[in-house]
Amino acid sequence: MSESQALPNDEEISWFWEEMEADVRATLSPEQRIAIEKAMAKSADESRPADLRLYLGKYFIRIIAGKERRNKKRLRQDLKKNPVFAKRNLPVAILFWTLWVFSVLYVLAFISTLVESFLFK
Incomplete structure (x- = not known):
């Protein structure tokens, strides 16, 4: 499962996964990755300044x-x-x-x- 499968077109999430160290990223389960992406999407959906x-x-x-x-x-x-x-x-x-x-x-x-x-x- 790819890091951005839950939200494939979100640039902020892609940037997040690219900036994370590969060894740390490898320790995350697919469920953890999806939970992180959902939390990021929720914060991105809130009204922006x-x-x-x-x-x-x-x-x-x-x-x-x-x-x-x-x-x-x-x-x-x-x-x-x-x-x-x-x-x-x-x-x-x-x-x-x-x-x-x-x-x-x-x-x-x-x-x-x-x-x-x-x-x-």
Whole structure:
């Protein structure tokens, strides 16, 4: 029985089996493999977060938005491993802050123009 017999066309499951070490994979019974694939399919079927990917030449920006489903222990581990205010995040934070400031200024200027055109006509 092949590793992907339960769900033959799922790329995530194929990737999973390819990444698993062959000696570990060989220890699994066909029933265990099917149970693993069913569990993976169930988690894949659950609603996924919005995933926006912007490719800018050799760089990219990825924004993922959705309901947080990780438990508190895992969240703490993730924040410790990947702090928001790390040096590697500084260029992106500066870029987003700058874009936000200019966007706010643009909206305020637009509102000001509207107010002037209606009130001081």
